[in-house]
Amino acid sequence: MKKRWLVLLGVLAFLATLVLHAPAALLYAWTQDPARPAAVRLHGVHGTVGRGGFASLSVNNRPALRDARWTLAPAWLALLRIAADVEAGDGSVVRARVSRSLFGAFNVSNLNAAGSVKHLLQMLGQPPLPIEGQARLDVPLLRVDGGVPVEARGSIEIEGLAWTLAREPLALGSFNAALATDAQGVVASFGSGPGPLEAGGSAVLKPDRSYELDLQLRPRAGAPEALLTLVRSLGPADGQGWHHLRRRGTL
DSSP, rough: OOOHHHHHHHHHHHHHHHHTSSSSHHHHHOOOTTTOOOOOEEEEEEBSSEEEEEEEETTTTTTEEEEEEEOOOGGGGTTTTEEEEEESSSSSEEEEEEEETTTHHHHHHHEEEEHHHHHHHHHOOOOSSSSEEEEEEEEEEEETTTTTTEEEEEEEEEEEEEOOOOOOOOEEEEEEEEEEOOOOSEEEEEOOSEEEEEEEEEEEOOTTTTTEEEEEEEOOOOOOHHHHHHHHHHHHHOOOOEEEEEEEOOO
16 A cells, blocks of 8 residues: 555655746747637746746736746645746736635735836836836735725835826825735725825725726825816815725626
């Protein structure tokens, strides 16, 4: 009996080694359906399954991540879980461990990112926005099920945010968001630091893909007239001077 187990373990070790050294580009091509292109696609895949990367990633045909590299953690395979350390950098630097069990949700842990706000938004598949600034993300936990974040914990900080649609960049200030999970879903609570614009409110993303946003903005004393005009375009202020940007919908 012991000999049979040794043979079985040897075969499994051989198969694991074979997979880890298989060309990543070939295996990725096998997973694609030309008749139904995926919304998220990799381009320029290179290396092996165990250690490889890709030149770029597109979301709905819009460029997002570039120059990404991964290193598979083979020890997790014994627990029927695929885990890899991922790093990407092109204007912004993103590092995280991504993992997924054969029967569970997609997990991202120790997600750290720093760089241009505009570039980080593009990495999420958003179109270019007329803003400038630097952002830092520190997200110890992000769990995604069915393509929807269902659990999150972390923080986002933005410094030196400016609106660039005007002739001269319009300084807005520094802002932050705290990510948490409650009975409703994933909640982002907004706040602000130094600058001419104060922010508050929250956003909720529910497991059924619906979301509610109530972003509150209020110019501080001495804010430039251009900023006052921009905030007033959101509508009249409430009794405490907050202008609300409210949105509801489904992803």
